Amino acid sequence: xxxxxxxxxxxxxALLRRFFTVPNLYVHPGAGAxxxxxxxxxxxxxxxxxxxxxxxxxxxxxxxxxxxAGDDRICWYACAHDDTACRALRAELEAFIGPSFAEFDDSGxxxxxxxxxxxxxxxxxxxxxxxxxxxxxEFDERVPSRWKTYWQLLERQPKRVELEVRSFAQLRSVxxxxxxxxxxxxxxxxxxxxxxxxxxxxENRVFLDIRLAAAFGRWEQILAHPRLVELMxxxxxxxxxxxxxxxxxxxxxxxxxxxGSAPHLVQAFVDEVQALAGPLLKGRGxxxxxxxxxxxxxxxxxxxxPQAALCRELLxxxxxxxxxxxxxxxxxxxxxxxxxxxxxESALDEMDQERYEQAWVLLWPLPDDARVFAALLRCAKExxxxxxxxxxxxxxxxTSADIAEAVGQTRARLxxxxxxxxxxxxxxxxxxxxxxxxxxxxxxxxxxxxxxxGASSTAILDMRPGLTDELQAALETxxxxxxxxxxxxxxxxxxxxxxxxxxxSRLIELYQAFIETLFLRDRFGETExxxxxxxxLHLVGASPTPTQYQRLLDRLIDVFNVARSPVAARWGLELxxxxxxxxxxxxxALTRWRGVIFDAAEEMRSRLGPVQRSLLRILAAECxxxxxxxTGSMEVEFPALAIEMVKxxxxxxxxxxxxxxxxxxxxxxxxxxxxxxxxxxACTTRLKSSASMADWVVFVSNxxxxxxxxxxxxxxxxxxxxxxxxxxxxxxxxxxxMNKTQQVSAQSSR
Numbered sequence: 190x191x192x193x194x195x196x197x198x199x200x201x202x203a204l205l206r207r208f209f210t211v212p213n214l215y216v217h218p219g220a221g222a223x224x225x226x227x228x229x230x231x232x233x234x235x236x237x238x239x240x241x242x243x244x245x246x247x248x249x250x251x252x253x254x255x256x257x258a259g260d261d262r263i264c265w266y267a268c269a270h271d272d273t274a275c276r277a278l279r280a281e282l283e284a285f286i287g288p289s290f291a292e293f294d295d296s297g298x299x300x301x302x303x304x305x306x307x308x309x310x311x312x313x314x315x316x317x318x319x320x321x322x323x324x325x326x327e328f329d330e331r332v333p334s335r336w337k338t339y340w341q342l343l344e345r346q347p348k349r350v351e352l353e354v355r356s357f358a359q360l361r362s363v364x365x366x367x368x369x370x371x372x373x374x375x376x377x378x379x380x381x382x383x384x385x386x387x388x389x390x391x392e393n394r395v396f397l398d399i400r401l402a403a404a405f406g407r408w409e410q411i412l413a414h415p416r417l418v419e420l421m422x423x424x425x426x427x428x429x430x431x432x433x434x435x436x437x438x439x440x441x442x443x444x445x446x447x448x449g450s451a452p453h454l455v456q457a458f459v460d461e462v463q464a465l466a467g468p469l470l471k472g473r474g475x476x477x478x479x480x481x482x483x484x485x486x487x488x489x490x491x492x493x494x495p496q497a498a499l500c501r502e503l504l505x506x507x508x509x510x511x512x513x514x515x516x517x518x519x520x521x522x523x524x525x526x527x528x529x530x531x532x533x534e535s536a537l538d539e540m541d542q543e544r545y546e547q548a549w550v551l552l553w554p555l556p557d558d559a560r561v562f563a564a565l566l567r568c569a570k571e572x573x574x575x576x577x578x579x580x581x582x583x584x585x586x587x588t589s590a591d592i593a594e595a596v597g598q599t600r601a602r603l604x605x606x607x608x609x610x611x612x613x614x615x616x617x618x619x620x621x622x623x624x625x626x627x628x629x630x631x632x633x634x635x636x637x638x639x640x641x642x643g644a645s646s647t648a649i650l651d652m653r654p655g656l657t658d659e660l661q662a663a664l665e666t667x668x669x670x671x672x673x674x675x676x677x678x679x680x681x682x683x684x685x686x687x688x689x690x691x692x693x694s695r696l697i698e699l700y701q702a703f704i705e706t707l708f709l710r711d712r713f714g715e716t717e718x719x720x721x722x723x724x725x726l727h728l729v730g731a732s733p734t735p736t737q738y739q740r741l742l743d744r745l746i747d748v749f750n751v752a753r754s755p756v757a758a759r760w761g762l763e764l765x766x767x768x769x770x771x772x773x774x775x776x777x778a779l780t781r782w783r784g785v786i787f788d789a790a791e792e793m794r795s796r797l798g799p800v801q802r803s804l805l806r807i808l809a810a811e812c813x814x815x816x817x818x819x820t821g822s823m824e825v826e827f828p829a830l831a832i833e834m835v836k837x838x839x840x841x842x843x844x845x846x847x848x849x850x851x852x853x854x855x856x857x858x859x860x861x862x863x864x865x866x867x868x869x870x871a872c873t874t875r876l877k878s879s880a881s882m883a884d885w886v887v888f889v890s891n892x893x894x895x896x897x898x899x900x901x902x903x904x905x906x907x908x909x910x911x912x913x914x915x916x917x918x919x920x921x922x923x924x925x926x927m928n929k930t931q932q933v934s935a936q937s938s939r
Contacts, residue, residue, distance in 0.1 A: 431478030451518025472572025
């Protein structure tokens, strides 16, 4: 329990007196008979929270009413003392009051408060705010009574011990999981906790900012970062190195790749990227990121005398069809290169220009010599690749004693640096990796797996046949035992196998293991529920057997029963929508699942938003499920939705089921709007025509092609707005359109 000092308590009293002044018709509870007419009394149900706030406590929320002479409804300001408490307060009030009775503003910012006195008071107090306004004036009476119930529950809540401080690695794992689930508020909360608890350095904060922007595809934001040029001079973590290359490639090179012209792509690299990214071209380190490998290949091809061996190595590393329509042209350019003879002087010239990748290729075929080893050691250190560091050390150990002794005497410090670099290669066995003892060992192992995940390929599973079983065993261990390394690896593996790779039948047991691990945590926030949903949809998309399908749905029912709440009901409806889009392997299991979700959603109907209630009705009708309390009119079904929208909207996603379902729901919500869907993978005439006529283009980047994105961008009119959907699924699309509609309505009403 946190209590402020007497001076702060006095300041709070003064702030409340200023809040309850003209033009607010509500008067301070202590004003008594001195209140001016016409004055409104603050409801008795709010007094306990106000008294606690005035006493200087900062552990519970408070609710402030505001109404001016021209208002027909009360504007309620629910206030918390920090960002985390504000997010929790918003979720709890939505559950207690219900989105069908009130509109919520969960920005957590006081800048929207139009009355100057309100803005000044709340900002002075440092409060985080959720604004709510009832959809009808008669609903205002409901708010104090629901607040009283909520406050009584807070009063009966047992005192909690001090929150256990989580390690840096644990909080970073929370951050990574939030990014996989596309839950930006949770990701930002993890960053705030890292900053407050562990004191993030300026560089580490920038690294996390870049990772956050990359996860949501905000490439222009990365390239506009004020410290980008300074960062590129540093030896970056492999993850940040890859994120910056992703941004450079997506913004400057992807359009030329989609054009299909290899010469134009190479020239675009020279014109747009080569000079800017010079420090990143020294070497790729341990990076497996496709954008980094492709950029290094383009740089190699752009040289006056391209190194054939390096180009072939990089082309093999990026894999087949890596350059899209330009792949055949790039392959032809590499095949036409002649392999020049290696000589030491040419390698030194490359090193002088800090092109260590090219120098390495020239040096490696040369016969053993002290000068050659010194140059190889230098290249290995500058490229920062532990594997190549190990290769040159192994070659040095196998050479003659005289050469090895000469290198040890003349390059002792450089030799120690490369030996340290080579230790970063993780053990071959996964079981040994997860038993890492030191923080540095754990960091090296996590970095290794991040790069495998960044490659967006399961090719390593083909090269190491037993790895799938090792991963499953590690996840089972993680579910039962605490392991800092596995805590960090869980979101990395999840993003790799679920977030970036297509479903595969050989990985069904791994998908199930992800769900089991999350279930045994016994903690189901929005991030955890979203991870379960993603893993479940991946599993059913991998053609499970009837037994595997039934086992999955049994576990999903267990998850819902543990997390049972309006939030879980919304999650269950969205997951049901996804399950109906794929072949059913057990009608009995699916029927049981639908019954659990539909019954719970019907029970919590008043606590669901208009999107979920509409989805419930559509799903129930499609499944032949009779709802207990069907609604007859849109006005009754959606009392909080009183916004007209006449825009022409194009919804693009490769998930045709989700876009069609979203369009169907949006047509109900906004009868005057025009909604069109598209799932073309290439740049078709139909896609260009639809994009050119749309007022808004809703783009689901998680389920889309690069060709479609640039086709839409090129066809859009200047006044057309591109709305990026965070995550995937029917409800994410609908909520994106609804949020934009509400923003436009709020701006037009000012």
